[in-house]
Amino acid sequence: MRLDEIILRIEKARILYNPHHIVHLVAVSKYATTDQIEALYKCGQRAFGESKVQDLERKQNELDRLPLDWHFVGNLQTNKINKLIDLKPSLVHSIESLDQALEFDKRLITKDTKQKALMQINSSYESTKAGVAPDQAALTYRLIREQCTNLELVGVMTIGANSADQKVVAKSFELTKKIYDELSSEGASVLSMGMSSDFELAISHGANLLRIGSVLFDE
Numbered sequence: 001m002r003l004d005e006i007i008l009r010i011e012k013a014r015i016l017y018n019p020h021h022i023v024h025l026v027a028v029s030k031y032a033t034t035d036q037i038e039a040l041y042k043c044g045q046r047a048f049g050e051s052k053v054q055d056l057e058r059k060q061n062e063l064d065r066l067p068l069d070w071h072f073v074g075n076l077q078t079n080k081i082n083k084l085i086d087l088k089p090s091l092v093h094s095i096e097s098l099d100q101a102l103e104f105d106k107r108l109i110t111k112d113t114k115q116k117a118l119m120q121i122n123s124s125y126e127s128t129k130a131g132v133a134p135d136q137a138a139l140t141y142r143l144i145r146e147q148c149t150n151l152e153l154v155g156v157m158t159i160g161a162n163s164a165d166q167k168v169v170a171k172s173f174e175l176t177k178k179i180y181d182e183l184s185s186e187g188a189s190v191l192s193m194g195m196s197s198d199f200e201l202a203i204s205h206g207a208n209l210l211r212i213g214s215v216l217f218d219e
């Protein structure tokens, strides 16, 4: 089973980093079928992540008899915010600006509901990636916390640099960890980073929430 292999690899990296450190796993199921999701569920996996609102809706519906914990990890278009709120994911990983946070908050207030979320940091400075620039991140995080009443930031998320050079990837994780540490005294408790190609490196930089897709589901 792929899940067992991955859990073993996570465990090794976790213990090397700090035996007291706790790491959670979101299985990113964006390329997986509902049968594949159900198979992982039967092995004990509860948290799954989708990157498109319409996919989240469909898979939630098809699997609504299972007690799954859904995360939204993708970039969010304004016209999909209302739908996403109605789907009540346990965590939205990808708030990418103060403006988007305010827009999200306004709709949450109208619907009289709350949503836990992370702020995405563009730690690799890649123009193809969403997120707040690292030098603006702490300030933006604080502004969102101050100005939003129903959108509740609980930490940060990043996607490691798109590079074969581990040092370059490590740098983006290091930078994010520094910002996370700065914000942890203000209540940030979730550091979402690490994907199929770099999750061990992410753990070694303090990640406590991994988003792993292809190595879990590819056959």
Ligand SMILES: *Cc1c(COP(=O)(O)O)cnc(C)c1O
Binding pocket: 028, 030, 051, 073, 074, 159, 195, 196, 197, 211, 212, 213, 214, 215
């Ligand atoms: C697809 C995706 C993942 C998982 O990527 P893999 O390389 O398949 O593990 C993680 N985070 C985000 C934001 C994604 O879009």
